[in-house]
Amino acid sequence: MRPLLIVALMGVLALTAHAGGGGGGDDPTEKLENVHDLTPDNFEKVVNGAKHVLVEFYAPWCGHCKRMVPEYKKLGELVSSDPKLKNRVVVAKVNADAHRSLGDRFDVRGFPTIKFFPAGKAPSKETMQDYNQARTATAFLEFLKEKMAADKGFARVEALDALAKEFVSAADDAKAKVIADTEAAVAELEGEAKDNGALYVSIMKKAVExxxxxxxxxxxxxEKMLSGGSVNAAKVDEMSRKSSVLGAFGDDDDE
Incomplete structure (x- = not known):
């Protein structure tokens, strides 16, 4: 018997035992403002790598899930009220008892299970992360802020960030030298850093053109294309890397 089926049967027994004995919490299936309800039909559109997504996998009969409803509702409100968070983070939940295909897909073995799907990566068991901290709005929020703080480093090469700033401030007739210096610096890099470094050079040349x-x-x-949810999963990583490197030429450091 599958683990989720066992958990589901336990939940039915618990409901039977407490029939007529009071609610014991809020309804996890309730539509919460600023929290996306996921199903197999819309999962790929919402969890597509364009933004960070925190997902609660719940069961309607789960007592812990019921007690977490107010905290999750508050989290949705906190994220929605912060422009930076709202543009880069999605809070979502899925009834994994009703939609067991999603629970099975992401190795959900109990309820509630909280999974974090990072921006820049197509959703998979390899890219997702388990959330094992406190189940409060404050703890969720701090976790998401930590993930956002790490965004700046995604696809960026610290040694080239200074050259990106120099390129922006350089006079038109001096930009060619900055590009040449950047190409020389990239030639010294290896592996993923070298690939990301090539983006700096490409962006500089496009800006001159x-x-x-x-x-x-x-x-x-x-960012508009990624947020639209229509980008092919295979292109999400490429576009996210370019968007991140473009931040080195702008005001990302001032956020």
Whole structure:
């Protein structure tokens, strides 16, 4: 017998034992403002790598899930009220008792199970992370802020960030030298850093060709496409890396 089926049967027994004995908490299936309800039909659209997503896998009969409803509701409100969080984080929940295919897909073995799906990666068992901290709105929020703080480092090469800033401030006739210096620096890199470094050079050359406005317009274009949920999973990583590197040319350091 599958683990989720065993848990489900335990829940039925618990409901039977407490029939007529009071609610013991809120209803996890309740529609919460600022919290997405996921199903197999919309999961890929919401959890698509465009933003960080925190997902609660719950069962309606689970006592711990019922008691967590107010905290999760509060988390949704906190994220929605913070512009930076709202643009980069999604709070979601899924009835994994009703939609067991999703629970099975992500190795859910009990309720509630909280999973974190990072931005820049297509959802999978390899890229998701288990959330094992306190089940309070405050703890959830701190966890998400820590993940956001780490975003700046995604696909960025510290040694090239200074050259990106130098490129932006350089006069038009001096930009070619900055590009040459960047190419020389990239040549010294290896592996993933070298691949990411190539993006710095490519972006600089595009900015010379299309004008300085390319930097902000291209970043806005990529973020809009990623947020739209229509990007092929295979392209999410590539587009997210480019968007992150473009941040080195803008005001990301001031956030």
């Amino acid at each position: 299309k004008g300085a406005e390319y930097l902000t317009k291209e970043k806005a274009r990529l």
